[in-house]
């Protein structure tokens with residue numbers, strides 16, 4: 001699988017990156033642990049070299065599973081995890097230097113490694129200046145526990161502020177054909193500063209695979225009920241129109257809708273990789289075609305047009 005350079009780092013991530021939120025076992029219903037482990041194994045066997053995780057995914061369980069699977073091959077992989085959500089509390093955002101160092105030590109333990117390749121701030125906070133948090137992260141880098149620093153869910157201004165405090169190599173935003181807000185703000189900062197985007201929600205949490213013919217309803221407590229706005233009933237007709245177009249484009253290439261969703265993300269030069277979640281090995285294998293597909297300019301234009309005004 002092709003790789004792309006991650007910002008100013010010397011890391012080359014595969015165009016597909018495995019995401020492990022659902023693999024953590026909480027917040028996404030119908031969890032299957034054996035399937036989750038197989039998904040991690042199948043990704044590595046398919047040539048994916050980067051895995052994204054966080055303490056918040058299953059309260060540390062996703063990191064533990066990854067730690068088990070990567071034993072013996074850890075040095076061949078790029079492990080990206082996150083800091084700043086306190087899983088020992090009520091998942092409140094916390095970016096004090098003391099907590100960052102503690103969070104990091106706990107992640108290293110669960111991942112059974114002594115360094116993280118990409119350490120990302122999970123969410124911005126208001127109560128600790130970014131300079132203070134960045135200083136802690138840079139200290140962790142000097143200690144060799146972190147190779148590179150990234151951020152998630154930052155606005156363009158927050159990203160700029162972080163860049164002014166130290167080397168930031170990546171931004172991880174919610175980005176897909178159903179969520180394009182970053183094009184107006186963060187993507188411009190990334191283009192200007194050479195920070196790479198690694199998108200999350202790349203398949204719109206399954207919506208862009210075309211599997212939902214009716215508006216989907218999830219079990220109580222499932223994160224899809226509140227986290228991604230495209231699951232709200234009021235947006236279903238506009239969302240379905242986009243999915244219809246994605247399916248039409250996919251048919252032209254003899255590809256799957258999910259492949260078109262991924263190829264569309266990868267058509268943006270500031271993107272280094274598309275993070276996708278998978279419950280099992282079959283979903284991993286099913287998504288690989290996304291990295292092999294190149295869309296024509298006409299198809300990209302038609303997808304851009306139909307997905308422009310989903311939310312009014």
Ligand SMILES: NC(=O)c1ccc[n+]([C@@H]2O[C@H](COP(=O)([O-])OP(=O)(O)OC[C@H]3O[C@@H](n4cnc5c(N)ncnc54)[C@H](OP(=O)(O)O)[C@@H]3O)[C@@H](O)[C@H]2O)c1
Pocket residue numbers: 018019020021022028052053122152153172199200201202203204205206207209211258275276277278279282283284286287
């Ligand atoms: N930084 C952050 O704040 C943040 C936030 C969210 C996510 N992330 C990261 O980004 C990753 C990806 O985001 P995501 O997992 O939320 O969304 P996603 O990648 O858009 O969607 C993943 C989900 O789609 C379904 N799916 C995947 N492949 C499929 C296939 N071939 N056919 C049918 N269904 C398929 C699966 O759920 P079902 O089988 O249940 O349908 C899977 O869990 C996460 O795992 C996490 O690592 C980061």
